Amino acid sequence: MSVEIHLGYQDHHKMEDFLASGAPGVGAITLHATGAKHQHGAADAARDAGVSVLYDPRTERLAYDDPSGATQKLPGWTGQVVDIGRLSSSIDDRARLVNAVIAGHPNEVTIVTPPSFYVTDERTSLLNVHLAEATRLATALPVRARVILSSRMPLDLVADLGREYRAAGITSVDLRVSPLNGEKDGIRKISKVFKTADAFRNSGIEVSLGNSGNVGQVAYALGHAESFSVGIGENERVDHAGRMSRQVTPPPPKYDENGRKVGGGGGWEGIYLPGLAATVGRKVGEVLLANTDIRTRISCRIGSCGMSIAGPLSDPRGHYLHARASEVSALTAKPTQWRAASELDRLARALELRQLVNESYQSGPVRALNTRTLQSLVEGINRERAAA
Incomplete structure (x- = not known):
């Protein structure tokens, strides 16, 4: 029962020092998808402190175009955008993806994250369950599935999905409900998020409410989730559609009056x-x-x-x-x-x-x-x- 911290590309030194000081309240850290090779010190400090170490493979991004080429650095990239239909029908393709994602996990990881994709229908749901089960069978480490699903998904289908995961031997999920704004959500949306988490928990699955800020902290306090996650000054909300839209169509660069490119030199620094x-x-x-x-x-x-x-x-x-x-x-x-x-x-x-x-x-x-x-x-x- 705790908060989990997702590391940004440049967060590892600060996280390492914080973990070495005791880090009360932190139960897990998640290493950056492409920056994990620089984050061994933070991972070692986490293990020394009894804090779980996970890795973010960002597999859901492989199903979308990326003109920037950033997805080419992710484990599981084959040179082509993932075809969900083909992956759903091909055992060999699923096995290759699972093996690539497991191989992409740093050695310090204590919990494995299977490949997964945004849940849009029953086919995608079952695909994610198959990928999670295949991952569980391919590693000796504990496995926690990532479930990114629409806030409009009917609760009866969510309950079915929870039972499918439990039948596949999955006992823990990183649940992300999209969109979850974090500052403009009404009582109806928040109640649906809590009921979605309960649908998994009723199947005997522990829930971490991912990227959820204040909503996640209240869910934890009320017993709808065993934990919740944030980034460091960011990642307090979920907007899968918006994020993928920015990946597929990046905003155009900005130039000053002298024709020099401006902006893009640093990330959001949340206070x-x-x-x-x-x-x-x-x-x-x-x-x-x-x-x-x-x-x-x-x-x-x-x-x-x-x-x-x-x-x-x-x-x-x-x-x-x-x-x-x-x-x-x-x-x-x-x-x-x-x-x-x-x-x-x-x-x-x-x-x-x-x-x-x-x-x-x-x-x-x-x-x-x-x-x-x-x-x-x-x-x-x-x-x-x-x-x-």
Whole structure:
């Protein structure tokens, strides 16, 4: 029961140091699809700390064109886009893909991730089950299947899928429901996500709710999932269609007035503000943490952040790790029946602060903070507590 952290391409040194310090609340790390060759130190530190090590093969991307050529670096790439129909009907093709993905796992991995594809219909569902079972039979390590499926998938079909996985000997899944915005989801969507997780758990399968941020933390607190995952300052939402659209049709490059290419030089650097239960862009974080009216209520006082109110800005990755992990560690330390109330308090305070920012502190890059998901989570917790 914990939070799982997905490593970005340049996160390994920060993760290694954090794990060496104890990493309370972290139960697993997932190595980057193409950057894993640089992340052996983080993997070794995880194993020393008793933290599971997984690998992200990103097999679902092989079913789409990629003009950038990035998918050619993924295990299982054959030189052609994967034909789902052919793969579904060919035992030999499935065996080659499974063997390639297993071979692509770094030696430090303690749990194997089978190849899988976005679930769009019954055929894709069964294909993923076959790939997971073949992987289980081909390795001596534990196997956890990745299940990326549409939020519109009927619950009876989800329940059938859970039973198929269990019959195939799979006892754990990384469940990702798409789309899951993380900031603009209503109570109906969130309730469906929780019921989807329950459909797998009712078949005897442990669920990690992947890339789910606040939704995943509440799912964990309410007992709908054994764990949830995030990246480091990112990966708090799921949008498979959007991600594949950007892969197939990358945005055009931008040029300055001298014809020189600009942009694309760095990734998103999310600043996590615990008081707001929000990960914001750096410029927004700078403005909010500079405001003496609210900065003590939204910042972090854990670890290195205890020496400076602007700690989240000076070390965004380190701050994100200790802030997220501390939240989950504190939640796990509470008796199961108290966790919902704890999350309710956290989200209610965050909602109040977001509303305060929206009413009084919008300026420059700071725009209205979304409140729909937090309101929906508060409503969802209250509903479940009343029902219980």
